[in-house]
Amino acid sequence: MKKSVLRQNENNNSRVDGGDGMPNKVIYLDEVWEKRAETIRxxxxxxxxxxxxxxFYEQVMDPILDYCQSDRRCLIDEAAYRLAYQVFQLGMEASRKLAYEPDPQDYKPCMHAYEGDTEQSVQTWMEQYGLDEADEEEQELDxxxxxxxxxxxxATSWFCRGLTYGLRLRKQKLL
Incomplete structure (x- = not known):
């Protein structure tokens, strides 16, 4: 079911005035939201x-993940890149809420809200790539x-980067 806002009489082409002097027409919000999501992407x-x-990968991830087998390492690499890009986008979307604040540089409340979702986001990515499955061996659990x-x-780092980038684009009226 499409959510919409009435702006035009679709049954006929006659002009219907909604009291505000503007012709009525239907604006499908799903289309607006999809267009906005595509713009952000x-x-x-x-x-x-x-x-x-x-x-970041060379300095932090590579030294720590040297122990991984090649097939598992490929899964971790792909999941990490996708996670970074997705949370970057989420940060850009979150910048919309902060763009009209008196001091948009103070994004701590938004980060606090995201940190609550971080655990769920990371767990979802690990499940999607099968990285949450471990043998009973202690080494696998570690x-x-x-x-x-x-x-x-x-996730936390790249969300902040997306938030900052989104605020910069909004300040320049590019997003």
């Missing part, structure tokens, strides 16, 4: 700091908790 793709993510902590750090 495109802006995120253009502005995502891939080089910074590579540097590896799983290390990956979880790395993903949590990655």
């Amino acid at each position: 495109q802006k995120a793709l253009l502005g995502f700091p891939w080089n910074d993510l590579e540097r 590896q799983q908790s290390i990956v979880y902590e790395l993903f949590t750090q990655l």
